[in-house]
Amino acid sequence: MIKKILFSFIFILISFSSISQIENRKTILLDSDWKFSLGDLKNAPFLNINDSTWETVSVPHDWAIRKPFDLNQDMQWVQVKEDGDNESKLRTGRTGGLPVFGIGWYRKTFEISESDKGKRLFIEFDGAMSEAKVYFNGELVGEWPYGYSSFSFELTRFIKFGQENLLAVKLENKPESSRWYSGAGIYRNVRLVSTNPVHIAHWGTYIITPEISSEKGTVTIQTKVLNQTQTAQKIELVTEIYNYKGEKVAINKNSNSFVGEKRFTQSLKVRNPMVWDINTPVIYRVISKVFVNKVLKDTYESAFGFRTIRFDKDKGFFLNNKRVKLQGVCLHHDLGPLGAAVNYRATQRQLEIMKEMGCNAIRTSHNPPSPELLELCDSMGFVVMVESFDEWKNGKNLNGYNRFFDKWAEKDMEAMIQRDRNHPSVIMWSIGNEIREQDEVDGKLTAQFLTDVCRREDPTRPVTAGFDKPTGALKNGLTDVVDLVGFNYKPWLYKKVHEDHPNYIIYGSETASTLSSRGVYKFPVIENKNPWYDDYQTSSYDLDYAGWASTPDTEFAMQDECKFSLGEFVWTGFDYLGEPTPYNEGTPAKSSYFGIVDLAGLKKDRFYLYQSRWSKTPVLHLLPHWNWEGKEGDTIPVFCYTNYPKVELFVNGKSMGIKEKSTDGKYEKYRLMWKDVVYQPGEIKAVAYNNKGEKVSSEVVKTSGTPANIKLTADRSTIHADGKDLCFVTVEITDKDGNLCPNAQRLLFFKIEGAGTLKALCNGDPTDLTSFASNYMKVFNGKMIAIVSSSKSIGEIKLSVSGERLSTKEIRIQNRITK
Numbered sequence: 047m048i049k050k051i052l053f054s055f056i057f058i059l060i061s062f063s064s065i066s067q068i069e070n071r072k073t074i075l076l077d078s079d080w081k082f083s084l085g086d087l088k089n090a091p092f093l094n095i096n097d098s099t100w101e102t103v104s105v106p107h108d109w110a111i112r113k114p115f116d117l118n119q120d121m122q123w124v125q126v127k128e129d130g131d132n133e134s135k136l137r138t139g140r141t142g143g144l145p146v147f148g149i150g151w152y153r154k155t156f157e158i159s160e161s162d163k164g165k166r167l168f169i170e171f172d173g174a175m176s177e178a179k180v181y182f183n184g185e186l187v188g189e190w191p192y193g194y195s196s197f198s199f200e201l202t203r204f205i206k207f208g209q210e211n212l213l214a215v216k217l218e219n220k221p222e223s224s225r226w227y228s229g230a231g232i233y234r235n236v237r238l239v240s241t242n243p244v245h246i247a248h249w250g251t252y253i254i255t256p257e258i259s260s261e262k263g264t265v266t267i268q269t270k271v272l273n274q275t276q277t278a279q280k281i282e283l284v285t286e287i288y289n290y291k292g293e294k295v296a297i298n299k300n301s302n303s304f305v306g307e308k309r310f311t312q313s314l315k316v317r318n319p320m321v322w323d324i325n326t327p328v329i330y331r332v333i334s335k336v337f338v339n340k341v342l343k344d345t346y347e348s349a350f351g352f353r354t355i356r357f358d359k360d361k362g363f364f365l366n367n368k369r370v371k372l373q374g375v376c377l378h379h380d381l382g383p384l385g386a387a388v389n390y391r392a393t394q395r396q397l398e399i400m401k402e403m404g405c406n407a408i409r410t411s412h413n414p415p416s417p418e419l420l421e422l423c424d425s426m427g428f429v430v431m432v433e434s435f436d437e438w439k440n441g442k443n444l445n446g447y448n449r450f451f452d453k454w455a456e457k458d459m460e461a462m463i464q465r466d467r468n469h470p471s472v473i474m475w476s477i478g479n480e481i482r483e484q485d486e487v488d489g490k491l492t493a494q495f496l497t498d499v500c501r502r503e504d505p506t507r508p509v510t511a512g513f514d515k516p517t518g519a520l521k522n523g524l525t526d527v528v529d530l531v532g533f534n535y536k537p538w539l540y541k542k543v544h545e546d547h548p549n550y551i552i553y554g555s556e557t558a559s560t561l562s563s564r565g566v567y568k569f570p571v572i573e574n575k576n577p578w579y580d581d582y583q584t585s586s587y588d589l590d591y592a593g594w595a596s597t598p599d600t601e602f603a604m605q606d607e608c609k610f611s612l613g614e615f616v617w618t619g620f621d622y623l624g625e626p627t628p629y630n631e632g633t634p635a636k637s638s639y640f641g642i643v644d645l646a647g648l649k650k651d652r653f654y655l656y657q658s659r660w661s662k663t664p665v666l667h668l669l670p671h672w673n674w675e676g677k678e679g680d681t682i683p684v685f686c687y688t689n690y691p692k693v694e695l696f697v698n699g700k701s702m703g704i705k706e707k708s709t710d711g712k713y714e715k716y717r718l719m720w721k722d723v724v725y726q727p728g729e730i731k732a733v734a735y736n737n738k739g740e741k742v743s744s745e746v747v748k749t750s751g752t753p754a755n756i757k758l759t760a761d762r763s764t765i766h767a768d769g770k771d772l773c774f775v776t777v778e779i780t781d782k783d784g785n786l787c788p789n790a791q792r793l794l795f796f797k798i799e800g801a802g803t804l805k806a807l808c809n810g811d812p813t814d815l816t817s818f819a820s821n822y823m824k825v826f827n828g829k830m831i832a833i834v835s836s837s838k839s840i841g842e843i844k845l846s847v848s849g850e851r852l853s854t855k856e857i858r859i860q861n862r863i864t865k
């Protein structure tokens with residue numbers, strides 16, 4: 047399909063002379079009407095092939111996510127040393143069992159008008175998975191192997207004015223190139239940018255705030271301006287700062303005569319700056335304007351915040367001079383059933399759920415994130431560790447990043463930092479996760495090299511790494527190179543390392559790796575390292591954990607004891623595709639069990655354990671469910687996750703006693719547990735008391751009857767009619783009185799009508815291999831979600847859900863222009 051993209055000049059007549067002013071910067075999102083095909087298609091870069099039979103797709107696009115699962119797809123013999131494997135094992139589901147591997151081609155055709163001669167044209171990719179080769183009109187414009195990096199190429203010299211132009215992108219994912227689901231394709235946004243030859247460079251501003259007080263904030267802005275004409279010209283840079291109300295609060299003007307590149311450094315003062323903080327994430331905007339002979343040539347927008355960060359070896363992390371314990375989670379980049387394809391609303395929903403839990407920090411494990419994630423962290427108030435790599439030269443994957451490290455590591459680090467260094471949310475750069483060079487005598491040299499790149503590109507933030515092999519990392523000096531020493535799963539070492547190395551600033555870069563399946567409870571209720579159950583599930587009593595890991599409580603205790611620790615990043619906030627530990631070998635599992643929240647974004651019990659510790663919201667959560675037909679008379683332990691001082695448990699009206707958290711006992715410190723409750727159907731009820739002994743809250747879990755109804759709850763009743771916005775509908779099976787049926791595994795059918803489409807279904811069951819793109823799926827333990835996508839036509843969307851012996855339910859969502 048030929049699309050006309052017009053960058054037409056605007057002709058402005060000025061009274062005494064006619065001056066042609068080249069229109070300002072124009073940015074076009076290339077999101078629709080791409081042609082896509084799989085295969086090694088040698089002629090794909092050239093205009094004269096017929097792509098009419100190719101699939102028409104929109105970008106962001108993940109070519110694998112809507113395909114059927116097949117565990118043959120990522121079956122591999124591999125030794126995962128980090129998991130303690132002594133030899134190679136046949137692993138399945140490691141990358142999610144979806145067809146991410148192979149070569150994929152994308153093509154997009156558009157006309158550039160004759161009148162656009164004289165402009166400069168650039169293509170910007172927020173990320174393409176992976177080994178991108180970009181062609182314009184048959185010529186190779188550039189390549190970028192690392193699928194998580196953002197990059198830009200200039201297209202100007204390849205343009206055919208007044209004719210069709212062809213952008214073609216080749217991507218390739220080699221087998222054994224990742225430890226998790228990478229996604230496949232142009233999975234982030236792509237923009238076409240046209241500018242005047244005199245313009246601000248890509249990621250052209252670097253904004254720092256060297257002084258902040260309540261009276262005044264100093265902002266130093268370095269701006270890279272390009273004059274791509276042949277002659278030196280006097281160029282004026284006008285930089286303006288706007289507050290959140292859109293009021294101009296500072297301005298600075300500077301001029302210089304040059305050709306080529308020039309970096310301007312300007313200092314601006316903002317009176318009474320409003321501080322960016324976790325609870326008040328105030329953003330300021332910078333508008334940079336470039337003039338030649340008083341004619342505006344370019345306008346460029348950036349954002350920043352006023353905030354200070356400080357890391358103290360004994361006292362921890364300070365944000366704006368206030369101690370903040372990092373209550374963090376690690377997040378992979380996939381969006382569960384939506385795959386790797388970036389979606390603003392889905393990212394926002396993930397962060398909303400994390401925020402509700404009291405989480406204040408995100409680690410982008412183990413790669414540079416989407417720009418959307420950081421924009422949302424800026425606006426929602428999270429601090430972020432942006433991480434670069436999961437492997438250096440000594441790879442973990444046969445075809446992993448190790449193949450590119452020597453040639454590309456510096457470029458990838460530069461791209462990451464130059465893109466992200468204005469974000470107030472970003473507080474540290476990570477040079478790597480569990481890199482194998484920890485065990486090498488020369489590992490320090492690489493660590494030093496990467497740290498130097500970080501410090502060169504951004505001296506305002508500390509550099510860190512996540513170490514899982516402290517013996518090697520300490521012996522080989524890698525821990526001496528970084529500013530913040532992160533330990534993966536080594537809580538017992540914090541104190542010892544702090545004593546032995548009093549100058550180290552220490553924290554848990556990866557913690558817990560507790561395993562649970564939402565709504566599944568296993569008996570007997572015991573601590574279980576490396577659990578294995580025949581149904582390939584794990585227990586939501588939150589006592590199952592990976593061999594190298596621990597339950598949350600072990601980490602809590604060490605964090606409580608080690609006041610010097612910056613805090614922790616739990617593995618993981620959300621379940622993710624791939625890495626189905628402990629069921630890695632020949633099992634039907636496709637996704638992780640580590641998440642505090644499942645793959646569908648539904649809360650597991652563990653959510654409330656963290657919430658009771660991290661959040662000020664009153665929490666009173668009982669587990670397990672109370673539907674244990676056949677276990678009448680058996681012992682079913684009851685746990686309560688709470689931040690109330692005391693709780694009394696009643697079973698069918700009979701008190702089981704009041705409990706409060708104890709000062710000792712591994713689990714008693716953080717959970718209330720009635721271990722000897724004898725099951726009879728009916729109800730369990732928690733009554734919470736305040737310190738004065740007054741009843742302040744209660745929570746009831748009832749034995750439900752047989753499934754009778756489908757309950758649908760939309761997260762929003764109106765969504766934006768842009769074809770991208772999403773509505774997440776929670777689907778529950780209830781009895782005739784509205785109680786959740788916690789054992790229901792009913793197959794449901796979904797039908798969508800009107801102004802939207804059914805984007806994906808997901809039940810959070812790691813073992814369910816039903817495609818996310820189906821219109822049917824089983825609920826998992828009574829619940830699942832349906833994700834509805836808006837279309838561009840305004841109107842009503844109707845979702846109907848039916849299932850055998852259940853009355854069909856409908857929900858209506860309005861698709862409107864909302865912004």
Ligand code: GAL
Pocket residue numbers: 128412479480514534556559592595617625627
């Ligand atoms: C860590 C690793 C993570 C993930 C996790 C699972 O060793 O850094 O990427 O694999 O283990 O527990």
